[in-house]
Amino acid sequence: MANRTVPLVTLAAVLTAAVTAVIWQPSPAQAAGPSPFDFPGRGATVPFTEFEAEKAAHNGTSTGTARTYGTLSSEASGREAITLDAVGEYVEFTLTKPANAVTFRYSVPDGRNASLDLRTGSTLIKTVPVTAKYSWFYGYYPFTNNPADGRPHHFYDETRALFGTTYPAGTKIRIQVGSVAQSPSFTIDLADFENVPAPIGKPAGAIDVVADYGADPTGATDSTAKFQAAVNTGGVVYIPPGNYTLYSHVIADRVTIAGAGPWYSVLGGRHPTQRDQAAGIYGKYTNEGGPSQNVVVKDLAIIGDIQERVDEHQVNAFGGAMSNSTIDNVWMQHTKVGAWMDGPMDRFTIRNSRILDQTADGVNFHIGVTNSTVTNTFVRNTGDDGLAMWAENTPNVGNAFTFNTVVAPILANNIVSYGGRDITISDNVMAETVTNGGGLHVGNRYPGVTGPTAVAGTWTMARNTLLRTGNADYNWNFGIGALWFWADQGAITGATINITETDILDSSYAGIQWIGNQTTGLNLTNVNIVGAGTFALQAQAPATARFTNVKARGIAQNPPTYSCVGSGLAITDGGGNEGWQTATPYCGPWPAPQYGTTPTTPPSSPPPSSPSPSPSTSTPPPPAGNLAAAKTATATGQADVYGPGNVTDGNASTYWESTNNAFPQSVTVDLGQSRAVGRLVLKLPPAAAWATRTQTLSVSGSVDGSTFSTVKSSAVYTFNPSTANTVNIDAVNTSARYVRLTFTANSGWPAGQLSEFEVYTS
Known part of the structure; x- marks a missing residue:
């Protein structure tokens, strides 16, 4: 049978005896499990060490481990968090490295503004404000802030604090309730501890936006015009430590904007009456004589005040069009989108950055973005896709998402490309999809993605880990796969899509899914599906693929494949496959996902990246790979x-x-x-x-x-x-x-x- 294309039902008949029986009884969702940082050589190299609250010492109450949309656990990292609802309750973390700062992810009930204490022993380090104003959305897309619309979601937010001193490894630091007067409860998901370096000084010859142009580092007054005047001079513009208020975005072209570091130079603010204007750094739009050229923005933060989703508002951290430009070591938080880039534009890079708590996407390469990349960037708690490309009407070509970690997109996918040619998505970690999307998605979807903008060329999707991705979609009443293909506005037939060295772990629904029109040109090699809430494969449309060493284990349903397309699902057996084949695929009512079937080891051998104990941080790649990647x-x-x-x-x-x-x-x-x-x-x-x-x-x-x-x-x-x-x-x-x-x-x-x-x- 090797190297011969046959319908799945024919191929699998010979191998049915090898399929392991599974238990059908309901079982609870698997709690915690591996961390997104437990996969050496994959994902972003980050400056912090992450601790899950449920694995730390605490005297609070677990949220449970359900993955049902609209629950606190469904949006939590590890699908579990700890609720504190009395004075003195805490979560306590033991540092494994020196740290002088923390970022923690939390939820408080809607409408609440309160605070939590950071303590070491009996010593109060700092009282940190927490708020619900950037969380709690309601209803259906595009969502509202009105509880009367029902369907609450987007429960979590994040805050950060510098301690004022550096605590050594072994120090125990608590997040503790000091009062319940302003909020009856506090849910803690995780904490990221790091040792923030000293501020970066002004580069020689740089313009100082405060000393030379009078920008206000206290944030008491609007500094937009002063920033714009400084940036218009070109050269290098330095932003000293401070919190700067901008009522509108600054247009950058042929300039370097450099801060003292993302913990020190912070841009924020929003126009008090014109709510569609807010802090950000934009390139010119192409109809304004753009794109901007040779822009570098580095070592600063843009922390906005966007509390709702209005798609037509340009209230993103970055936007417009920038060619031959780089965003490096920038913290983006509380904006609508971290970077929504409208081309045509070429050779744009985001790297070494953090994108947190957006009301929509983390990044979207939109309209004719070419030869551009997002690399070594950490993304969490976006309101839509984590990292996306959308080739609307103009092809996206030659772009890459590499060595990124994308956690808990509250709507849609961790990483996706809607159309595009010659795309690379490699060496990423994707975790905790919530609803209306999967971990990794390829689609001919959305306006303008058809014909010359559709999926085409050669795609490289290599060495990715998908952890607790996929979901039971609340709109469709069936599940979305961790890895899925939606040929919506036309068949996906113009591309060769190579998926290699990929681990699909503890999927919340199916491992791999096809839907819409036909998909062809797929080559899957060395792919592990280790645990799935329903099926290993879910074919709702014809698909042609070659599977080599594709192995599945811990699949909740037996038979392990769903297909109502008969011979339309044709898989070439390249050898080494196991665990997903069946003579008679299931075709019937959608089963409820069942968790807890994920084995501790995958079929035959461990996946290329085996989990390590928590707490964890990213580690160097294994010797077998490219040793220089992201170095x-x-x-x-x-x-x-x-x-x-x-x-x-x-x-x-x-x-x-x-x-x-x-x-x-x-x-x-x-x-x-x-x-x-x-x-x-x-x-x-x-x-x-x-x-x-x-x-x-x-x-x-x-x-x-x-x-x-x-x-x-x-x-x-x-x-x-x-x-x-x-x-x-x-x-x-x-x-x-x-x-x-x-x-x-x-x-x-x-x-x-x-x-x-x-x-x-x-």
């Missing part, structure tokens, strides 16, 4: 915005370019610790515009970052579009923490150029 890169020089961070962002469309006419130039990657280095893979952008060129370079290594030894002498390497502009350097055979490339010539440009610098053990 720090530095260079002797750079041209414009083409910085060295682009060589480790997982997106071959972004690149580093050294200072022109200044050979020799070098780029260095810090692997975090000494590793065995066997080979390198170097890439330039694969677009046809990057014609064949040769670059002369050498390779050196170091264990301390100061003394480097040559491990590959200078040689000429050819980057050719016919081989994806990729060069392999084998037999490096060294042990190093720092790996350096030194460029001395380039036939195509008077500078060193590199889009990806990958390091492997073998």
Whole structure:
């Protein structure tokens, strides 16, 4: 049967005997389980250590572990939280690393403004305000703030506090109720502890928005005009520590806006009467002569005051169009969308950032966004899709979402692309889908996604972990898969979609789903479905796929596949498959999801990323993968915005370019610790515009970052579009923490150029 396309019912008949029987009796939802940070090498590398409240010491009451929409547990990380409803009740966390700050996720009843105490022992560290004004939405999309509309949801918010001192590992810190006068109860979901560095000083030669333009760091007055005047000068604009009020967004073009750090330089505010105007940094719209070019925004926070969802309001942290631009180390919270980018625009990057508590999406690449990426970014508690691309009327091409962690989107998907060509979604962790979406979604959906904007080209969806994603949709009365395909406005037939090294863990409904029109071109390799509330596969539309080493275990329903499309579900057996096959797929009324069937180990062997104990934080990737992925890169020089961070962002469309006419130039990657280095893979952008060129370079290594030894002498390497502009350097055979490339010539440009610098053990 191998390598032969057959209907599922025919293929599975031979393998039915291998299907393990499951227990049909109802059982409670599986509590907690792995954390989104328990998967080395996947997801964002974050500066905090996360602790789940239900795993900490406490004298409160569990919310339970139900995943039913409209319950506190359904929106909680780990699907469980702790409610405190009496003075003196607490959740107590024991630090595993030094910390001087905390961000905690909480819920209080609607309409309440109260406070909680941070304590260590009998010592009060700080009293922290908490509020319901950014939570509690009602009714159906687009939702209201009126309890009379019923269907309450979006219960949680987050707040942060600096302690004023650094506490060592082993310190016990409590979130404790000091009074119930303003709120009868407080529900604590989790706490993120970190050691925030000192403020960043003003760069040499920078404009100071306070000293030079009179912006108000106390926030008492509107500083929009003063910010705009400073930004209009171009160059580097420095924002000193302070809380700045902006009544409208600032338009940025050909400028660097740099803060003292996201805990110190904070932009916020909203126009007191014109509620469709609020703090944000925008590029120009293309009909205004845009897009903006060469914008860098870094080391600051935009914490808004958006308490409702009105889709036509431009009250996002970032918006407009920005080409050749970068958002780096920015905290986005309490805006409508973290970054809603309306193209056409090209080569835009968000990296090393946090996007929290939005009323709509975390990020949306909308209309003709090309060669752009979101990488190493943490997203939680969005009101709609966590990370999205929407090719409305103009194709999105060559974009990538890599090494991100997306937790608890309250509506829709963790990560999705609606249409698009040559898209990469890799090395991400997605957790806790709530309703109306799944963990990872590909769709020909929404206005303008048809014909030239539909799903096309080659898609790479690799090394993703989907944890407690998928859901029982309250609109449709059936479930959505953790990984799902909706060919809504037309069949998905114009693409090759490669899904590899993917773990679907403890899905709240099905593992994989097809719906709408036909989907073809799917290749699934080394995919684990470990626990599903209903089925391993849910086919509500014809689909053609090749499965190789796709294994399922802990599937609540027997048979483990739902299909009413008969031979329309045709899967080519590439070998190594188990646990999802059946001679007679189920076709009948939708069963209620049953939890608690997730096994502690997957079929045959552990998934590529096995969970580790909580509390946890992200850890370096395993030796088998790209050791340089999302690691720090530095260079002797750079041209414009083409910085060295682009060589480790997982997106071959972004690149580093050294200072022109200044050979020799070098780029260095810090692997975090000494590793065995066997080979390198170097890439330039694969677009046809990057014609064949040769670059002369050498390779050196170091264990301390100061003394480097040559491990590959200078040689000429050819980057050719016919081989994806990729060069392999084998037999490096060294042990190093720092790996350096030194460029001395380039036939195509008077500078060193590199889009990806990958390091492997073998």
